[in-house]
Amino acid sequence: xxxxxxxxxxxxxxxxxxxxxxxxxxxxxxxxxxxxxxxxxxxxxxxxxxxxxxxxxxxxxxxxxxxxxxxxxxxxxxxxxxxxxxxxxxxxxxxxxxxxxxxxxxxxxxxxxxxxxxxxxxxxxxxxxxxxxxxxxxxxxxxxxxxxxxxxxxxxxxxxxxxxxxxxxxxxxxxxxxxxxxxxxxxxxxxxxxxxxxxxxxxxxxxxxxxxxxxxxxxxxxxxxxxxxxxxxxxxxxxxxxxxxxxxxxxxxxxxxxxxxxxxxxxxxxxxxxxxxxxxxxxxxxxxxxxxxxxxxxxxxxxxxxxxxxxxxxxxxxxxxxxxxxxxxxxxxxxxxxxxxxxxxxxxxxxxxxxxxxxxxxxxxxxxxxxxxxxxxxxxxxxxxxxxxxxxxxxxxxxxxxxxxxxxxxxxxxxxxxxxxxxxxxxxxxxxxxxxxxxxxxxxxxxxxxxxxxxxxxxxxxxxxxxxxxxxxxxxxxxxxxxxxxxxxxxxxxxxxxxxxxxxxxxxxxxxxxxxxxxxxxxxxxxxxxxxxxxxxxxxxxxxxxxxxxxxxxxxxxxxxxxxxx
Amino acid sequence: xxxxxxxxxxxxxxxxxxxxxxxxxxxxxxxxxxxxxxxxxxxxxxxxxxxxxxxxxxxxxxxxxxxxxxxxxxxxxxxxxxxxxxxxxxxxxxxxxxxxxxxxxxxxxxxxxxxxxxxxxxx
Numbered sequence: 001x002x003x004x005x006x007x008x009x010x011x012x013x014x015x016x017x018x019x020x021x022x023x024x025x026x027x028x029x030x031x032x033x034x035x036x037x038x039x040x041x042x043x044x045x046x047x048x049x050x051x052x053x054x055x056x057x058x059x060x061x062x063x064x065x066x067x068x069x070x071x072x073x074x075x076x077x078x079x080x081x082x083x084x085x086x087x088x089x090x091x092x093x094x095x096x097x098x099x100x101x102x103x104x105x106x107x108x109x110x111x112x113x114x115x116x117x118x119x120x121x122x123x124x125x126x127x128x129x130x131x132x133x134x135x136x137x138x139x140x141x142x143x144x145x146x147x148x149x150x151x152x153x154x155x156x157x158x159x160x161x162x163x164x165x166x167x168x169x170x171x172x173x174x175x176x177x178x179x180x181x182x183x184x185x186x187x188x189x190x191x192x193x194x195x196x197x198x199x200x201x202x203x204x205x206x207x208x209x210x211x212x213x214x215x216x217x218x219x220x221x222x223x224x225x226x227x228x229x230x231x232x233x234x235x236x237x238x239x240x241x242x243x244x245x246x247x248x249x250x251x252x253x254x255x256x257x258x259x260x261x262x263x264x265x266x267x268x269x270x271x272x273x274x275x276x277x278x279x280x281x282x283x284x285x286x287x288x289x290x291x292x293x294x295x296x297x298x299x300x301x302x303x304x305x306x307x308x309x310x311x312x313x314x315x316x317x318x319x320x321x322x323x324x325x326x327x328x329x330x331x332x333x334x335x336x337x338x339x340x341x342x343x344x345x346x347x348x349x350x351x352x353x354x355x356x357x358x359x360x361x362x363x364x365x366x367x368x369x370x371x372x373x374x375x376x377x378x379x380x381x382x383x384x385x386x387x388x389x390x391x392x393x394x395x396x397x398x399x400x401x402x403x404x405x406x407x408x409x410x411x412x413x414x415x416x417x418x419x420x421x422x423x424x425x426x427x428x429x430x431x432x433x434x435x436x437x438x439x440x441x442x443x444x445x446x447x448x449x450x451x452x453x454x455x456x457x458x459x460x461x462x463x464x465x466x467x468x469x470x471x472x473x474x475x476x477x478x479x480x481x482x483x484x485x486x487x488x489x490x491x492x493x494x495x496x497x498x499x500x501x502x503x504x505x506x507x508x509x510x511x512x513x514x515x516x517x518x519x520x521x522x523x524x525x526x527x528x529x530x531x532x533x534x535x536x537x538x539x540x541x542x543x544x545x546x547x548x549x550x551x552x553x554x555x556x557x558x559x560x561x562x563x564x565x566x
Numbered sequence: 567x568x569x570x571x572x573x574x575x576x577x578x579x580x581x582x583x584x585x586x587x588x589x590x591x592x593x594x595x596x597x598x599x600x601x602x603x604x605x606x607x608x609x610x611x612x613x614x615x616x617x618x619x620x621x622x623x624x625x626x627x628x629x630x631x632x633x634x635x636x637x638x639x640x641x642x643x644x645x646x647x648x649x650x651x652x653x654x655x656x657x658x659x660x661x662x663x664x665x666x667x668x669x670x671x672x673x674x675x676x677x678x679x680x681x682x683x684x685x686x687x688x689x
Contacts, residue, residue, distance in 0.1 A: 561609035562656055563624045565598045566663045 096139070096149040103139060103149075106132035108198040110191070113168060114140060114151075115183035126168065126185060131195075136202045138174075153182060160200040172196050174203070500528050526560055575652060577676040578684045579644055584635040584671050595663060595671065596630020597623050597637055602656030612640040614678065620644075621651045621659045623675070638677060645674040 113126040129140035129150055136156050139149040153174060163173040168185035170192040175181040186192040503525050507513060522529050586593035601610050603619045612622045623641040626633050643651045646662040654662070663671055 561600055561606050562602075563598045563600045564656065564660050565625070565627075566595045566660060 099147040106134040108133040113185035155203040578680045579674040579676045582635050582673045584631050587631045596627040597632035598625035600624040604655040641675040641677045
């Protein structure tokens with residue numbers, strides 16, 4: 001029986017983990033005060049709860065009290081899954097996986113220019129796509145036979161406006177205050193007017209049903225995202241996903257654009273479960289279930305949508321753990337329900353979290369899947385000690401989390417991204433140190449924070465995305481930018497000089513150099529030759545002899561005469 | 567055919583219209599150009615005045631569209647589709663001639679034989 005429960009607990013661990021993590025996420029650093037000395041008490045509480053677990057097996061206590069502790073074990077594995085999810089394949093693809101033909105005739109369709117996201121710093125390209133406006137969603141395809149949309153946006157959250165900032169004459173944009181703007185352009189004025197009209201209508205003409213932005217839906221999705229691996233995507237979008245998350249949380253709970261203490265409190269009450277006794281947590285659990293009934297409603301939607309839309313790929317399976325359906329709620333939530341067998345319906349509804357709640361966790365640390373596996377595997381051996389073992393982790397985990405929470409908004413504002421960069425690195429470093437020094441982690445973390453220590457020397461920047469982001473940010477800082485340019489110039493000069501050197505060596509090291517060979521070489525490296533002549537004439541001017549006499553007529557030929565076939 | 571910088575150029579010109587030939591993705595004209603203000607005019611074998619930095623036809627491929635249109639080796643290109651070619655860089659000239667969206671280029675060219683013919687006719 002105990003074993004069963006434990007298994008069950010392990011099965012639900014992930015969702016519960018998400019559950020409590022979502023809450024603790026919103027509490028920011030309020031949880032920080034719990035220090036290791038509290039552990040023994042919790043340990044004993046855990047033991048007693050072990051027994052209670054049996055009793056309350058079907059009420060989700062295990063979930064509330066016990067598993068929120070265990071979550072740290074699965075925390076990492078969660079992250080990979082989340083990652084996968086954010087990468088998008090699951091919801092994004094499912095939203096976009098509509099072939100152009102299946103979509104049929106939209107309300108409005110045609111070829112439009114769409115501005116590509118700047119991949120390089122200087123590159124901003126327009127590309128033509130086939131656009132289809134269907135209800136309130138705008139899809140675009142590279143051509144009309146495409147099986148999958150190149151991208152899509154759900155218009156109700158967007159504002160349509162002319163894009164005067166674009167160089168295209170008939171450009172317009174779809175702006176989302178929190179996510180990003182999309183730029184479109186047409187070749188003709190009337191076409192633009194037509195599209196703006198249609199899109200504008202779609203953007204405001206939503207049904208009451210859609211009035212509340214459904215948190216489970218993606219606002220947009222694009223192929224560009226898929227280009228990178230999920231991890232990178234996340235890094236790239238982490239700031240936007242943060243906003244995103246805030247936005248969505250509050251679209252559910254309140255209309256305030258930023259988390260305020262009150263709402264923090266709302267969540268923090270939830271998040272203290274893990275440290276309450278079982279009875280308390282039971283009460284609280286039900287309390288929260290009712291208080292967040294609207295949330296769970298959305299979550300339910302999520303799980304529905306998951307079921308319908310999740311392609312049965314490995315990534316989908318990972319997330320939902322499809323198993324033999326037990327007829328839970330007429331099998332509708334069979335997949336989700338299966339792992340949460342024996343929980344109160346509200347609970348498992350809550351347990352299937354909308355994806356955006358998990359966004360945050362991705363940006364918190366960086367684990368290789370290997371590590372995750374390792375962690376996951378370790379769980380069964382520690383089932384008895386879980387409580388005591390997981391608490392410090394759980395606790396220490398909050399360190400980087402809260403740190404990042406405070407750091408991220410700052411990062412968005414700050415000109416100098418080094419700080420933010422350090423944050424990422426230190427949190428990474430930290431997570432690596434985590435296993436070695438469970439209790440010293442907080443110490444380490446605080447030290448790092450105080451010293452605002454850069455781990456550059458020890459830790460190489462980990463993703464291309466990170467590099468790119470830091471590059472873009474640096475470019476905003478004129479001083480650094482200038483230095484960067486200078487470095488770049490020096491570097492390319494060095495490269496060019498090295499090339500010249502090899503070219504010169506070709507001649508110098510050729511023992512059987514003939515005049516014909518030299519002439520050929522001279523033609524091939526004309527500019528270099530001129531440079532050399534110039535250099536010689538300038539340096540040897542005072543004692544100039546036959547060389548400058550030879551060089552002068554050559555310099556006179558400043559240009560070659562090219563021929564181009566057209 | 568020499569000219570004074572800053573003064574209008576007087577030259578006998580011939581209108582030549584070349585329809586570009588499509589070869590795979592490329593539109594070809596079938597001739598080569600040399601010269602331009604960034605080139606060494608002294609090395610131009612076709613110019614009379616060795617300071618002339620104009621664009622010259624240095625080669626005409628056999629059976630190409632340019633040959634069919636009557637372009638000859640050594641012709642000096644004065645205009646391409648109305649654009650001046652007497653004060654352009656080599657690359658600018660190339661770009662004018664190889665516009666992807668233009669199937670036809672209209673050239674104004676001048677050559678010594680033309681001038682001679684006109685002079686003879688006037689005499």
